[in-house]
Amino acid sequence: MAPKIIVLGSTGYIGSATVKTLAQQKANITAGVRDPSKAQELVNAGAKVIKADMGLKQTELASILANYDHLYVVTPGHIDRTNLTLNAIKAAKQANIKYILVVSIPPADNLNILFGRQFTPIEKELKSSGLTYGLLRLPMFVDNIWGNAEAIKTQNTFYGPIDGSKKFVTVAVQDAALAAAVILQNPTNHANKTYTLTSDFSSSDEQAQFYTQALGRTIKYVSGGYEATKQALLKFMPEWQVDGILELYKLVENQDASQTTFTNDFKKITGQEPTTHAKWMQQFSKAF
Incomplete structure (x- = not known):
């Protein structure tokens, strides 16, 4: 049963x-x-x-x-x-x-x-x-790019607080x-x-390349800094949560192991390959 x-x-x-x-x-x-x-x-x-x-x-x-x-x-x-x-x-x-x-x-x-x-x-x-x-x-989350959907559609750009070369894991x-x-x-x-669980390990600059390939037009990443990112996120969530998220990005900047260690746990559990940023954007490309 x-x-x-x-x-x-x-x-x-x-x-x-x-x-x-x-x-x-x-x-x-x-x-x-x-x-x-x-x-x-x-x-x-x-x-x-x-x-x-x-x-x-x-x-x-x-x-x-x-x-x-x-x-x-x-x-x-x-x-x-x-x-x-x-x-x-x-x-x-x-x-x-x-x-x-x-x-x-x-x-x-x-x-x-x-x-x-x-x-x-x-x-x-x-x-x-x-x-x-x-x-x-x-x-x-890989899916956090939804927060930049309008910027991608209208400016071919997405934003974040950190240097575009810093790699980090997402699910x-x-x-x-x-x-x-x-x-x-x-x-x-x-x-x-x-x-x-990790699906991808890439930098924002690399993600821009994945999105460019999936959408058929040039997409770029721009680091707007922490204060600009905070003000943008405050439109969607409370300040305590925004501050917590920005602390995670600071761990990324410092290349802390918690943000840079890719695991095979998803495949071990499911037997399937994970959904990378490239796969994800191909799946949802019509929305961007």
Whole structure:
């Protein structure tokens, strides 16, 4: 019998892509969301949708999770995400979940950055919970180029804070979703494992070349510096999150191992080749 899977944090980038992938694969998938009325897209994809989010009281959340075998906790983009995720882990333990998969980041143990301070206690709690677990450490996304879609369409240019020659790892959302779907349906070989998923290792200048080839016109990268990037990102997200992202870019500038180590974890999990920037832009070229 197929395991009953529930995803908490189902409406974000990673959560929704994972739910849709599981639904496409005919898994027994339930999307836990804060407001089911805003999750019609997941229903249309074939998932069951219920009200279940990390902000519920631990006992209430545990009573919901007790109906499922495997749990995916997509750590939310919320300033209190540490406590929200800890609550979900503790509820999973109370519910005797058979397997729990949690999203983290490559520099999870770096207490010198905001995101590291947020994720360190999450990983510590998970590993000491007694639950059979998996950790998916996700770097910055290939898909972040969507934020530059208008600039590419109108100026043939995309922007960022760092020198264009600095190489760094990224992961495609669709790759993260597929890897999670594979693990959640059959976690036997993924017990107490930590994976760092990477799809590409390239510089912004190299990405400009990939986009040029995919779009058939010259695309260039321009470093606008940190302050200009911050002001641009503040249009889409809160300041704490922007500051955290800029700290990741500073790690890239310093060529920190957390941002420059390419792994084969995606292929090990799925048996497939990852979605590079070149492949991604070919796939979505009509939008640019």
